[in-house]
Each structure stands twice: as C-alpha cells, then as structure tokens.
Amino acid sequence: MSPADATRQQSFFRSRLFTTDHRVIGVQYLVLALVAVAIGTVLSLLMRIHLVWPDWPLPLHGPILPEDYLALVTIHGTIMLFFVLTTAPQAGFGNLILPAQIGSRGMAFPFLNAASFWMTAVALLTLLSSTFVPGGAAISGWTAYPPLSAIASAGPGQAMGMDLWLASIALFAVASTASSINILTTIIRNRCHGMTWERLPLTVWGWFTAALLSVIAFSVLLAAILLLFCDRHAGTSFFLPTGDLVNGVLHRGGDGSPLLWLHLFWFFGHPEVYIAILPGMGLTSMVLANFSHRRVFAYRTMIATTLLIGFLGILLWGHHMFVAGLNPFASSAFSVSTMAIALPAAAKVLSWLATTWRSSPTYTTAMLFALGFVSLFITGGLTGPILAQPILDEYLHNTFFVVAHFHLIMAMAGIFGLYAATYYWFPLLTATRSHPGRLLSEPLGRWHFWLTLVGAYATFLPMHFTGLAGEPRHYAQLTGVPGAGGALSPAGALLSHTLPLNLHITYAAIFLACAQIVFLFNLIRSLRRGVVAPPNPWQATTLEWHPAFNPFLAATASHIQVIAVHRAPCHYQSSPSGETFLPQWEPDIVVQAALESAINPKPE
Amino acid sequence: MPATITPNKTEPERKRRLEDHDNGSGRRPPTDKRTGGGGDGDNWNERSRGHRGPYERLHRYRMGIFFALASDLMFFVAIVSTFFVNQSTGHFDAYNHYVNEWLPTAIPPILWLNTAILLLSSVTMEIARRNMFRETDVMDEWLGLGKPITRRALPWLSATIVLGMLFLAGQWVAWRQLAIQQIFFRTNQSSHFFYLITGTHALHLFLGIGALLAAFTGLYVSRQLETRQILVDGAAWYWHAMGILWLFLFGLLAFFQ
Numbered sequence: 001m002s003p004a005d006a007t008r009q010q011s012f013f014r015s016r017l018f019t020t021d022h023r024v025i026g027v028q029y030l031v032l033a034l035v036a037v038a039i040g041t042v043l044s045l046l047m048r049i050h051l052v053w054p055d056w057p058l059p060l061h062g063p064i065l066p067e068d069y070l071a072l073v074t075i076h077g078t079i080m081l082f083f084v085l086t087t088a089p090q091a092g093f094g095n096l097i098l099p100a101q102i103g104s105r106g107m108a109f110p111f112l113n114a115a116s117f118w119m120t121a122v123a124l125l126t127l128l129s130s131t132f133v134p135g136g137a138a139i140s141g142w143t144a145y146p147p148l149s150a151i152a153s154a155g156p157g158q159a160m161g162m163d164l165w166l167a168s169i170a171l172f173a174v175a176s177t178a179s180s181i182n183i184l185t186t187i188i189r190n191r192c193h194g195m196t197w198e199r200l201p202l203t204v205w206g207w208f209t210a211a212l213l214s215v216i217a218f219s220v221l222l223a224a225i226l227l228l229f230c231d232r233h234a235g236t237s238f239f240l241p242t243g244d245l246v247n248g249v250l251h252r253g254g255d256g257s258p259l260l261w262l263h264l265f266w267f268f269g270h271p272e273v274y275i276a277i278l279p280g281m282g283l284t285s286m287v288l289a290n291f292s293h294r295r296v297f298a299y300r301t302m303i304a305t306t307l308l309i310g311f312l313g314i315l316l317w318g319h320h321m322f323v324a325g326l327n328p329f330a331s332s333a334f335s336v337s338t339m340a341i342a343l344p345a346a347a348k349v350l351s352w353l354a355t356t357w358r359s360s361p362t363y364t365t366a367m368l369f370a371l372g373f374v375s376l377f378i379t380g381g382l383t384g385p386i387l388a389q390p391i392l393d394e395y396l397h398n399t400f401f402v403v404a405h406f407h408l409i410m411a412m413a414g415i416f417g418l419y420a421a422t423y424y425w426f427p428l429l430t431a432t433r434s435h436p437g438r439l440l441s442e443p444l445g446r447w448h449f450w451l452t453l454v455g456a457y458a459t460f461l462p463m464h465f466t467g468l469a470g471e472p473r474h475y476a477q478l479t480g481v482p483g484a485g486g487a488l489s490p491a492g493a494l495l496s497h498t499l500p501l502n503l504h505i506t507y508a509a510i511f512l513a514c515a516q517i518v519f520l521f522n523l524i525r526s527l528r529r530g531v532v533a534p535p536n537p538w539q540a541t542t543l544e545w546h547p548a549f550n551p552f553l554a555a556t557a558s559h560i561q562v563i564a565v566h567r568a569p570c571h572y573q574s575s576p577s578g579e580t581f582l583p584q585w586e587p588d589i590v591v592q593a594a595l596e597s598a599i600n601p602k603p604e
Numbered sequence: 605m606p607a608t609i610t611p612n613k614t615e616p617e618r619k620r621r622l623e624d625h626d627n628g629s630g631r632r633p634p635t636d637k638r639t640g641g642g643g644d645g646d647n648w649n650e651r652s653r654g655h656r657g658p659y660e661r662l663h664r665y666r667m668g669i670f671f672a673l674a675s676d677l678m679f680f681v682a683i684v685s686t687f688f689v690n691q692s693t694g695h696f697d698a699y700n701h702y703v704n705e706w707l708p709t710a711i712p713p714i715l716w717l718n719t720a721i722l723l724l725s726s727v728t729m730e731i732a733r734r735n736m737f738r739e740t741d742v743m744d745e746w747l748g749l750g751k752p753i754t755r756r757a758l759p760w761l762s763a764t765i766v767l768g769m770l771f772l773a774g775q776w777v778a779w780r781q782l783a784i785q786q787i788f789f790r791t792n793q794s795s796h797f798f799y800l801i802t803g804t805h806a807l808h809l810f811l812g813i814g815a816l817l818a819a820f821t822g823l824y825v826s827r828q829l830e831t832r833q834i835l836v837d838g839a840a841w842y843w844h845a846m847g848i849l850w851l852f853l854f855g856l857l858a859f860f861q
Binding site: 108109112177178180181182184185188189190215216217218219220222223224226227230234235236237238241242243253254255256257260263264267 | 660689690
C-alpha cells in the first residue's frame with residue numbers, strides 16, 4: 001500500500017466511518033435501520049409462512065419448532081421497535097435534519113453523538129449474534145416477562161440468548177439516552193437568532209418531546225434490566241416469587257414480584273411507542289402544510305398536543321397490564337388516562353385534516369405518504385379506545401386484534417412517516433460537497449406508495465377479524481391443536497375458521513414485502529442517476545433548505561455568515577400572480593424597505 | 605409559477621465595539637471576565653447569538669450534565685420504587701397465612717462516617733469550582749501572569765479526590781463488615797437492596813472520581829482556560845448530585861427499612 005493510499009484510507013475512516021459530523025452519523029443510523037428493517041421483515045414473513053404452512057421446512061435450518069417461532073417473534077419485535085422505529089426517526093433523521101432546522105451547524109456534543117451510534121451498532125450485533133449461541137435467541141418476546149425470562153432453564157433461548165438480549169437492550173438504552181441528551185441540549189442551546197420556541201418546526205417539537213421521553217424512560221428500563229440480570233446470575237429475587245416452580249426448578253427465597261417487571265418495563269415501553277411516532281407526527285404536519293401551501297392549522301395547539309401526548313404517554317403504562325393481575329382500581333385509573341390521550345391525538349388529526357381541507361395540494365410522494373400516515377393513524381387509533389376498556393381488553397388482549405392495532409398505528413404509521421421523510425429529505429441526504437442532492441423518482445415513488453398502502457391494509461385489517469374470532473397471539477401453530485379430536489377439538493375448530501383469512505394475510509404480507517423492492521430499486525437507482533434537485537425543490541419554508549446547510553451549496557454560499565429566523569414556518573400566500581412562499585430565513589421585505597429609507601444618506 | 609420574495613442583501617459592516625474595549629489596535633482583552641472569553645479570536649461579538657462563546661460552551665456542557673443526571677435520577681427512582689414494592693410484598697404459606705419475610709438490614713455504623721466524608725468532599729469540590737471563576741485570576745491567566753487558577757483550585761480538587769476515595773474505601777469496609785456477619789447480596793430481600801443501592805451508587809462515584817482525575821489532568825494538560833473550567837465545573841455538578849443522591853439513598857437504607 002502506497003502512502004497516498006494509506007492517507008486516503010485514513011481519510012475515509014475519518015470522514016465516513018468514525019466521524020463526528022452529524023450528517024454522516026445520521027446517514028449511518030439510517031443505513032443501520034435499513035439493515036435492521038430488512039432482517040425484521042424477513043423474520044415476520046417466516047412467521048406468517050409458518051402460521052399457514054407449519055410443515056414447510058426453513059432452508060438450512062429444518063422445520064420451524066415452536067421455540068423457533070417464539071424466537072422469531074422476539075427478535076422481530078425487538079429489532080423493529082428498537083433498531084428501526086426508535087433509531088431511524090429519532091437518531092437518523094434527527095441527526096441529519098434537526099441541527100439545520102434550528103439553524104445550528106452541528107449537534108451540541110459531536111463526540112457523544114458518534115459514541116451513541118457505535119454503541120447502537122454494537123447493540124444490534126449483540127442481538128443478532130444471539131441467534132448463533134447454543135439454544136438460540138431469546139424466546140420471551142420483546143417484553144421479556146419474568147419469571148420465565150429470569151430462569152435459564154425455562155426454554156431453549158433463555159440461557160445465553162436471553163443474556164445477550166439483555167446486554168443488547170442495556171447498551172441500546174445507554175446509547176439512546178446519550179443521543180437524547182445531545183438532541184435536547186442542541187435544541188435548547190443551539191438555536192439560531194430569531195428561532196423562538198413558537199417558531200420551531202413541529203418536527204423539532206416531535207424530536208424534542210421524544211428525546212424528553214427517552215431521557216425519562218430508558219434509564220428505568222436500564223434499572224429493570226439490571227435487576228433482572230441480578231435475578232438471573234446473582235441469586236437475587238427481585239422478580240421471582242417464592243415457591244416459583246419452573247421446569248422442575250423450585251425458587252426459594254425472597255418475595256419478588258413478576259408484576260413489578262411489567263410496571264418497570266411498560267413505564268418504559270409505552271413512552272417508547274411515542275418516541276417512535278412523535279417525530280413522524282411532526283413531520284406529517286410540516287409536509288401536509290408544505291404541499292398544501294397552507295399554514296399548519298392551529299400551530300400553537302399542535303405544539304401543546306405534542307407535549308401533552310408526551311406527558312400523558314408516561315402516565316398510562318398500566319393499560320398493557322389489564323390481564324396481568326393488576327388491581328381493578330388501578331385498571332380504571334389507567335383506562336381513564338388512556339382515553340385522555342385520545343384528546344390530543346384527535347386534535348392532531350383534526351389539524352391535519354383542516355390543513356389539507358380544500359387546499360388542492362401537490363400530490364408528491366412525500367405528501368402521499370404523509371396522507372397515508374394520517375389514514376393509518378386514524379384506522380389504528382380507532383381501536384385504541386376499545387382496547388383501553390379493561391373489560392373488552394380481557395377478551396382481546398391476547399388475540400390478533402392487539403397485533404392489528406399496534407401494527408397499524410405504530411409500525412405502519414411509523415414506517416409511512418419514515419418514507420415521507422425519505423422522499424422529502426432525499427436531496428439533503430444525498431448532497432455532498434462535490435455533488436448536489438438528488439430526488440427519488442416520483443413515478444416509482446407513487447407506485448411504491450399505492451402498493452404499500454394496499455399491502456398494509458390488506459395485511460393488518462383482517463387481523464382484527466381473526467383476533468375477534470379468537471386467534472391468539474404468540475401461538476406457533478394454528479393447526480393440529482392437541483386434545484380430544486385433534487384439529488376438531490373445540491380450540492382446533494375455533495382456529496380452523498380463521499385459516500382462510502390467515503392465508504390471505506400471509507399472501508398480503510408477502511405482497512407488502514415485495515412492494516418494498518420498488519423502494520429499494522428506486523433508492524439504489526436514484527443514488528446514482530436520480531434527477532438533480534434544485535436548492536429548494538419543495539418550496540419549503542423551514543431552515544434545513546437554507547443554502548448554508550446544503551453541503552453542495554454551502555461552498556458557494558460562504559458569504560452568508562449569520563443565519564437568522566424572521567417568522568414562523570409555513571408562510572404561504574396566494575396572490576393574483578400565483579402562490580408565494582416566504583422561508584423562515586428571508587428578512588421581512590417591509591422592514592427591510594423601511595430600514596433602507598430610514599438610513600438613506602442621500603437627500604431627496 | 606411560485607416565486608421567492610428575495611429582499612436586497614445588505615453588506616454586513618464590521619463595527620468597532622467601543623463598549624467592548626475594542627480600540628482597533630489588535631487583540632482585545634476578554635470581555636467576559638468570569639470565563640475569560642469574548643476577546644480576540646472569539647467571534648462572540650460578531651454573532652447576534654453566538655454559540656462558540658465561552659459562556660455558551662460552559663452552559664451547553666452544564667445542560668448536558670443536567671439531562672444526564674435527570675436520566676440517572678430516573679434510574680434510582682426505579683430502584684427505590686422496587687425497594688418499596690418488594691418490601692411490602694409477601695406470600696401465602698401452606699396454611700394460607702400471609703407472610704412477609706422482609707428482614708431489615710441494620711446498616712453498618714461506618715456509613716455515618718462515610719456520609720460525613722462525602723458531604724465534606726462536596727464542600728471542597730465547591731471551593732475548587734468557585735476558584736475556577738475568580739475574575740482577577742482569570743484576567744491574570746489571560747495576561748500570562750502565571751497560573752493562579754490552577755494554583756488555587758488544585759489543592760481543593762486533590763482533597764476531593766482523596767475524600768472520594770476515602771468514601772469508597774469506607775463503603776468497602778461496610779460491605780466487609782456485613783459479609784463477616786454472613787450477610788451477602790443474595791442473603792435476603794433486604795440485603796439485595798442494600799448491596800444493589802450502595803453498589804450502583806459506588807459505581808457512580810467511581811465514574812465521578814474518573815471525572816475528577818480528568819479535571820485534575822486537564823488542569824495540567826489543557827492550554828485553554830475554558831476547557832479547564834468546563835472540566836472542573838462538570839465534574840463538580842456531577843459530584844454534588846451524587847452527594848445529594850447519597851443523602852436520600854442513605855436515608856432510605858437507614859430509616860425506611
């Protein structure tokens with residue numbers, strides 16, 4: 001290797017890999033999330049295939065055993081929730097866009113930022129490596145309820161696999177906390193001149209609230225993991241009740257409480273849901289306003305509802321525990337706080353509808369995905385108040401009805417938010433110092449949107465019906481239920497009715513996954529050959545489209561020294577000559593004229 | 605066709621700031637006499653709301669530490685709530701009697717001494733921190749008249765490190781004393797919590813001593829006054845927070861068992 005090569009290699013490591021540049025770190029997070037989402041999707045397809053064709057042997061593996069199915073459930077949930085829905089919107093687009101949107105040239109703590117990314121990457125590797133240890137990956141779901149998760153002999157994946165799962169999530173919790181501290185400090189202290197709190201784009205409010213939730217929630221998860229780890233290895237009994245008999249092993253000792261883990265876990269787990277969805281909500285507001293050429297309807301209310309959703313989000317964890325032996329009075333209280341969150345959520349939906357109402361918007365792909373977000377959020381949200389009733393939840397909790405609910409409102413809405421962000425910000429994602437940003441192909445994008453929307457509804461709407469018909473979650477197999485009469489036993493007969501619909505769901509899921517190939521193709525093609533984007537392709541008003549924040553334009557726009565904000569975002573006007581928009585960074589023309597006339601030194 | 609309203613660009617004019625002692629002759633002294641910043645090469649006056657000034661940097665780090673401590677507080681809140689839940693949890697025995705087997709762990713008396721040592725270390729740390737921001741010393745350092753800040757702060761910082769290590773040694777003695785009485789981490793529900801709480805707190809103090817050592821090294825190595833101030837200031841707030849936290853945890857272990 002010549003010295004020049006060595007220098008180039010070193011500069012590659014410095015500039016692309018171990019960099020503290022927030023834009024590169026953002027892209028790294030997004031690539032990590034893309035890898036994770038691909039793995040998570042394949043796992044979900046395996047589950048769907050196994051449910052309807054249980055005898056199909058997985059190549060290179062053999063038949064899928066019940067414990068394999070549970071491992072698929074666990075790793076699918078963990079990967080999707082932590083490494084896709086938490087990582088991509090909050091850390092990925094947060095790093096890529098957030099500093100520019102508040103007029104800052106960087107994050108507050110660049111080194112901490114890079115450290116968080118690498119911790120997240122190690123956490124993902126740790127999680128994936130658990131597949132290859134003896135016994136395989138953990139099988140207790142992404143919630144890891146004790147006592148089974150506390151006892152190594154409880155199942156094949158509960159020994160080394162569970163330890164690696166705990167280590168991975170602990171690492172992820174530390175990384176997320178560090179990343180959120182960074183985001184909070186950046187938003188509070190690095191805003192440019194004129195960027196008051198009310199002028200912050202709603203995306204920034206989404207990131208801000210999600211970061212606050214992360215700081216509060218993730219350390220509680222970390223404490224819970226520490227306690228569970230002690231239960232597993234130090235002989236303590238925080239979560240293990242005395243006389244607990246698992247797989248022939250009797251636990252003697254203190255009076256631990258498995259319900260305590262549920263409290264600690266869901267105190268984290270429910271805010272986690274909002275961490276995943278709040279940035280998408282903010283983006284939806286901004287994208288809808290941008291392409292409708294309108295102001296966001298009730299901007300201040302939208303800020304308030306974002307914070308209110310965050311606040312209520314930490315008060316309603318108990319609604320995950322209605323059937324876990326929670327005191328009925330506590331259930332009522334959690335039911336009320338859960339219903340209360342419908343208020344700010346409904347206010348958000350009304351604002352989205354009012355923003356677009358009769359506005360003849362430009363239907364770009366980003367706009368379509370934002371509208372899809374609204375649609376999925378409503379569809380998934382409507383089942384929320386149903387599940388918030390302890391009585392109804394008792395029947396529905398362990399059925400596919402819940403699976404349908406959270407996949408529509410969190411997974412699909414979250415993914416649609418991510419797609420809206422990708423199509424919207426792709427020019428900023430691809431811009432480099434030497435090359436302007438590119439746009440993703442719009443025709444392909446529209447195909448991608450409609451196929452994905454149809455696939456999402458075709459997959460997850462029928463799950464409501466199979467759930468209502470009694471199909472349980474976490475069951476590896478729906479056919480051949482043991483008992484008197486085999487498949488014709490009462491349970492077998494019940495489940496056999498859901499099989500045709502399950503077959504349909506599996507086909508739809510495969511269709512939905514295949515539709516994403518359109519996106520991947522579009523992504524790869526547009527990276528190289530996409531249309532070169534103009535400096536502000538969407539006529540956006542927010543600061544990330546300022547020339548100084550576009551790496552390609554920044555070199556030529558070096559005369560711009562002070563970046564200042566003069567108004568709230570989404571300043572669109574209709575005039576006889578057409579529509580005009582005024583970005584946040586343009587000074588007021590009236591004030592400017594008044595200034596000029598005031599300081600004009602020439603006499604009349 | 606939509607159009608952007610493009611206003612005229614006015615040439616930003618560089619102005620002399622008489623109020624900042626800018627006599628136009630070259631290097632300017634620091635205007636922020638507490639942090640030694642705002643002088644020449646620090647573009648703080650040129651920016652309407654700069655983010656590279658010493659004040660901003662110091663406060664940015666303070667805020668980061670504040671959020672980290674808030675998150676850490678939630679960690680201990682979770683553990684303490686677990687303590688109360690497990691303390692009140694019992695089970696039904698074979699005769700259908702409800703039994704609560706909580707056996708309070710009597711704390712070793714040396715913890716009182718440790719608490720006093722930790723409080724004292726917080727005092728010495730605060731003196732060290734305040735010495736970093738004395739106006740006259742900051743001006744002396746800026747003018748190159750020796751290193752009065754380091755000279756004043758270093759002894760107090762060293763005292764804090766020694767006291768901190770003494771506290772950790774005291775905790776070790778407490779654990780040994782319990783172990784001699786055959787009380788270990790796994791012995792009973794209450795001892796789980798004694799070791800867990802003191803252990804996680806000791807781990808935090810261990811990291812705190814790391815921060816203090818970093819500040820100690822920084823006082824020698826770092827050429828920038830602001831960096832030295834940030835190191836000592838950050839370590840100090842972390843140290844104070846751990847001291848206050850210990851008061852609560854100690855109160856819990858001593859009086860709420």
